[in-house]
Amino acid sequence: MPEDERTGECVIALDVGGTGMKGALLDRRLRPLTAVRRATPRTVGPDAVVAEISAVVLELAQAATDGGLTVRRAGVVVPGVVDEELARAVYSANLGWRDLPLADLLEDRTALPVVLGHDVRAGGAAEWLLGAARGARDVLFVAIGTGIAAAAVSDGRPLRARGYAGELGHLVVDPAGAPCSCGGRGCLETVASAAAIAAAYTARSGRPVSGAEEVATLLAGGDTDAQAVWDRATDALAAALASATTMLAPELIVLGGGLAEAGELLLGPVRKRLAERLTFQRRPDVVGADLGDEAGCLGAGLYAWRGACDLSARSGGDDPGTWSL
Numbered sequence: 536m537p538e539d540e541r542t543g544e545c546v547i548a549l550d551v552g553g554t555g556m557k558g559a560l561l562d563r564r565l566r567p568l569t570a571v572r573r574a575t576p577r578t579v580g581p582d583a584v585v586a587e588i589s590a591v592v593l594e595l596a597q598a599a600t601d602g603g604l605t606v607r608r609a610g611v612v613v614p615g616v617v618d619e620e621l622a623r624a625v626y627s628a629n630l631g632w633r634d635l636p637l638a639d640l641l642e643d644r645t646a647l648p649v650v651l652g653h654d655v656r657a658g659g660a661a662e663w664l665l666g667a668a669r670g671a672r673d674v675l676f677v678a679i680g681t682g683i684a685a686a687a688v689s690d691g692r693p694l695r696a697r698g699y700a701g702e703l704g705h706l707v708v709d710p711a712g713a714p715c716s717c718g719g720r721g722c723l724e725t726v727a728s729a730a731a732i733a734a735a736y737t738a739r740s741g742r743p744v745s746g747a748e749e750v751a752t753l754l755a756g757g758d759t760d761a762q763a764v765w766d767r768a769t770d771a772l773a774a775a776l777a778s779a780t781t782m783l784a785p786e787l788i789v790l791g792g793g794l795a796e797a798g799e800l801l802l803g804p805v806r807k808r809l810a811e812r813l814t815f816q817r818r819p820d821v822v823g824a825d826l827g828d829e830a831g832c833l834g835a836g837l838y839a840w841r842g843a844c845d846l847s848a849r850s851g852g853d854d855p856g857t858w859s860l
């Protein structure tokens with residue numbers, strides 16, 4: 536009999552993004568028992584976002600009850616700066632909150648224990664324990680979507696630094712470049728995010744596109760404007776990754792997020808341009824993520840089962856021992 540049936544337990548996992556939320560009930564092997572998707576009402580304001588998160592958690596809790604299962608905990612991961620030790624959502628430009636005691640608020644509203652984590656570190660943890668970076672000790676996971684953020688594992692431990700580590704998207708790659716949403720100028724995000732690639736293509740060619748995915752399709756078809764935009768983006772990514780490699784010396788760089796769906800169209804040039812920039816440094820392999828857009832939700836499930844965001848081997852908690860999909 537599967538363990539979840541024997542113990543009758545599951546966890547709630549919820550990945551809150553800038554536009555949508557992905558939630559699931561997961562068993563001990565992180566298999567989804569039920570899954571939900573909702574829009575994030577971010578234009579209505581942070582209170583509405585918190586209310587919607589609570590509603591989704593309660594809906595999943597009800598589904599567990601209906602299925603005869605007990606919810607052990609909820610793991611909720613959000614973007615921005617998250618202080619996992621204090622369980623506070625410190626800052627999110629997208630969701631509009633500052634220094635919000637989000638785990639406490641959700642526990643009050645749902646009467647469930649809640650572990651609060653960061654979406655990209657959760658995705659990185661899932662890739663590290665279950666996906667493309669399994670078995671590696673020094674890893675840089677980079678999520679490239681509307682924005683760019685990274686999660687580093689160094690000597691087998693995730694780097695957190697009170698939630699401020701991993702802001703790769705705000706490394707400056709062009710000091711005279713475009714203003715960034717962070718208040719800086721010429722950040723990697725202004726050149727190489729999916730949103731920046733789409734905007735740069737339209738600015739250059741005068742042709743609107745639905746997103747970076749369409750630019751990738753045009754690139755594959757030999758479009759010279761797409762090629763120029765892609766060259767600039769992959770060169771900027773390689774420059775930022777070379778800096779990160781010099782500091783962190785990962786053995787493996789995992790590229791995830793929506794832009795990584797482009798596969799070798801992205802990985803090939805980034806690999807080549809990064810190799811050209813490195814001299815004495817450790818040379819990381821550059822690979823695509825395994826878990827796609829489920830990584831954040833699976834990471835939230837890992838946090839929920841562990842009862843903490845620290846998933847390094849020496850941490851305690853009610854670790855089910857072996858995690859596999």
Ligand SMILES: [Zn+2]
Pocket residue numbers: 704705715716717718719720722724
């Ligand atoms: Zn910035």
